[in-house]
Structure formats: structure tokens, C-alpha cells
Amino acid sequence: MITILLDSPVPLHDQLVSELRGLIAQGKLAVGDELPSVRQLAADLGINLNTVARAYRELTDAGLLTSARGRGTVVISSVEKGRGPKSLSQQRLESSMAGALADAKIAGISLEVIQAIFKKQTEIIWKNP
Amino acid sequence: MITILLDSPVPLHDQLVSELRGLIAQGKLAVGDELPSVRQLAADLGINLNTVARAYRELTDAGLLTSARGRGTVVISSVEKGRGPKSLSQQRLESSMAGALADAKIAGISLEVIQAIFKKQTEIIWKNP
DNA sequence: ATTAATGTATCATGCTTTGATACTTTGGCA
DNA sequence: TGCCAAAGTATCAAAGCATGATACATTAAT
Numbered sequence: 001m002i003t004i005l006l007d008s009p010v011p012l013h014d015q016l017v018s019e020l021r022g023l024i025a026q027g028k029l030a031v032g033d034e035l036p037s038v039r040q041l042a043a044d045l046g047i048n049l050n051t052v053a054r055a056y057r058e059l060t061d062a063g064l065l066t067s068a069r070g071r072g073t074v075v076i077s078s079v080e081k082g083r084g085p086k087s088l089s090q091q092r093l094e095s096s097m098a099g100a101l102a103d104a105k106i107a108g109i110s111l112e113v114i115q116a117i118f119k120k121q122t123e124i125i126w127k128n129p
Numbered sequence: 130m131i132t133i134l135l136d137s138p139v140p141l142h143d144q145l146v147s148e149l150r151g152l153i154a155q156g157k158l159a160v161g162d163e164l165p166s167v168r169q170l171a172a173d174l175g176i177n178l179n180t181v182a183r184a185y186r187e188l189t190d191a192g193l194l195t196s197a198r199g200r201g202t203v204v205i206s207s208v209e210k211g212r213g214p215k216s217l218s219q220q221r222l223e224s225s226m227a228g229a230l231a232d233a234k235i236a237g238i239s240l241e242v243i244q245a246i247f248k249k250q251t252e253i254i255w256k257n258p
Numbered sequence: 259a260t261t262a263a264t265g266t267a268t269c270a271t272g273c274t275t276t277g278a279t280a281c282t283t284t285g286g287c288a
Numbered sequence: 289t290g291c292c293a294a295a296g297t298a299t300c301a302a303a304g305c306a307t308g309a310t311a312c313a314t315t316a317a318t
Contacts, residue, residue: 011306014138018239025242037264048308053265069265070315093233093243097250100225114222118247121226125147125234140275166295177277182296198296199284 001028004045012047016055024064024078035065035073130157133174137237141176144235145184151231153193153207154224164194164202 002023004015023029035041038056042049056073059065067073104114131152133144152158164170167185171178185202188194196202233243 010138013306015239019241022239022241022245038266039264048306049265050309051307054306056265067265068315069313070263072264072315090236090238090242090246093229093236093238094246094250096225096229096232097246100222100229101250104222113219114251117219117223117226121223121230122240122243125150125227125230142275167297168295177275178296179277179298180275183275185296196296197284198282199294201284201295 002041002045004047006046012051013054013058016052017058020055020059021064024075027078029075031075031078033075035075037072131170131174132235133176134235134237135175137235139235139237141180142183142187145181146187147231147234149184149188150193151228153204154227154231156207156224158204160204160207162204164204166201 002016002019004012004019006012008015020029020035029035035056036044038049038052042052045052056065056067060067060073064075064077065073066076101114131145131148133141133148135141137144149158149164158164164185165173167178167181171181174181185194185196189196189202193204193206194202195205230243
């Protein structure tokens with residue numbers, strides 16, 4: 001359900017936070033759902049328990065989760081504490097993405113090719129040395 | 130022209146590489162264009178010269194730039210080493226896509242969110258002609 | 259009460275980035 | 289031709305940070 005890249009420049013706990021935020025935002029993790037224990041998730045991902053704990057703590061600080069010793073970690077909200085619905089950079093991404101796709105459609109590029117290009121570019125930008 | 134975020138989890142040299150890749154892919158930096166000196170750009174961005182030098186070196190290794198002592202750094206290619214040519218419209222799509230993704234990465238938007246935005250935009254554009 | 263399972267805290271270690279500084283090469287100009 | 293400024297490169301140190309091993313504290317179930 002959750003995947004992380006061990007050889008990414010972005011720290012593991014940051015990846016985890018992003019992943020979990022995404023799952024919560026998408027509703028795949030609903031309010032009231034219990035997350036796997038830090039040891040469980042750490043074992044699943046092959047990383048240290050502290051790294052998972054740190055991600056949980058950051059999301060707890062953000063107001064999305066609640067944690068307690070002996071009881072586990074639970075989703076308590078799907079909205080960030082004190083944050084707007086969308087970041088400015090995200091809106092900008094939507095705009096530029098929409099523009100690029102509209103142009104591509106007019107140029108007659110097939111959806112399959114577009115998806116392939118998107119995939120390749122993300123790979124280049126994310127995984128290059 | 131180039132902006133970086135000092136408080137991003139992404140390393141400065143990685144941000145620089147992404148930015149420069151984006152500019153080259155978009156054609157804002159054309160083949161033959163000379164880049165600012167490592168000292169100049171470092172001063173402009175308020176970072177260390179080594180950081181700029183490292184970004185230049187990585188792009189040199191990727192086959193996009195060439196550097197020489199005393200002469201500076203110049204764009205020699207707009208395509209990554211080991212990639213073939215494409216149709217014109219596809220190249221344009223690749224360019225704008227690369228630019229958008231590079232910006233998104235620097236902004237710290239997670240890959241999952243980016244993919245969600247891409248999916249949503251394609252649905253919108255292909256559904257409503 | 260015991261025990262297993264949970265999150266939390268502490269500390270060490272190692273990697274990586276970043277920076278300060280010096281070296282080397284090139285090209286222009288007196 | 290010789291000097292000098294400007295370019296990239298190399299070296300080394302310092303700092304930060306992520307990651308991990310381990311121990312502690314708390315809860316709930318038996």
C-alpha cells in the first residue's frame with residue numbers, strides 16, 4: 001500500500017509523510033482508521049522504527065493523526081492544521097500541466113504517448129543521479 | 130531566472146540541477162548559451178560556489194553542458210545522454226512537462242500528488258473537447 | 259498481575275551537504 | 289610576451305541530518 005524509494009534524495013520520513021498525506025487526502029485512509037504500528041510498518045518497508053515514528057509524529061503535529069503509547073496511531077482528521085486547501089505551487093502545477101496537456105491534445109498526440117512521456121519525465125527528474 | 134528554496138528537504142545542488150534541466154528542456158537555455166560562472170550564480174543565489182559547481186558537473190556528466198577552466202560553462206545539448214529524437218510536438222510536450230515537473234519537485238510536491246494532478250487534468254481535457 | 263504490544267526517548271554513527279580556501283587553466287590586454 | 293583577472297577544479301573541514309540500535313514508558317488484554 002505504501003511504497004518508498006530507498007535511494008531517493010528525499011529523506012525516508014519525508015517520503016512517508018507525503019505518502020500518508022496522499023492516502024489520507026484520497027480517503028484511502030479515513031478518519032478513525034488505525035495505522036500499522038511503527039514496528040509493523042517499519043518491518044514492512046524494511047526501515048527503522050524511528051523513521052516511521054518520526055513520520056507519525058510530524059503528522060500528529062500537523063493535526064492529522066493522534067498517537068498514544070500502548071494504543072497505537074489513528075487518523076483523526078483529513079485536513080491540515082491551519083493550511084489552505086491547496087498550496088500555491090500546487091495550483092501552479094495544475095495550470096502548467098493543463099496547458100501542456102491541452103497543447104498536446106491539439107497537436108494530435110495520443111493519450112498513450114502523453115502518459116508515456118509523463119512517466120518518463122517523472123523518472124528522469126526524480127531518479128537521475 | 131533561477132530560484133531555489135533554502136529550507137527545502139531537497140539538497141540545493143539537486144534543486145539547481147532540476148531547475149537547469151527544466152530551463153534547457155524548455156529552450157530557455159539554448160545550445161550554445163553560456164551559463165553564469167559558478168561564482169556569479171552562487172553569489173546571486175546566496176549559496177556556496179561549490180554547490181553550483183556540483184550542479185554543473187552533474188549536468189556535464191549527463192551530457193548537457195561542457196565546462197572548462199578559464200572559459201566557462203556552455204550548453205551543448207538539450208537531450209539527455211542516450212535518448213533519441215522525437216517528433217516536434219512531442220519534444221514540445223516533453224519540454225513543458227519537464228519544466229512543470231522540475232518546478233513541482235522543487236516545491237516539494239510529492240510524486241503521488243503530482244500523479245493525481247496529471248490524472249485529473251487528462252480526464253478533464255479529454256472529456257471536454 | 260503479568261505480559262505483550264504500543265509509542266517515546268536517548269544516544270551513537272555515518273553519510274551528505276555545504277562551505278572556506280587554495281590550485282589550475284584560460285584569455286585578454288598593457 | 290608577461291601579467292592578471294576570471295573561469296572551473298580540487299581538497300579538506302565542519303555541520304547537519306537521517307538513520308539505526310537500544311532502552312524506557314504506557315496501555316490493554318488475559
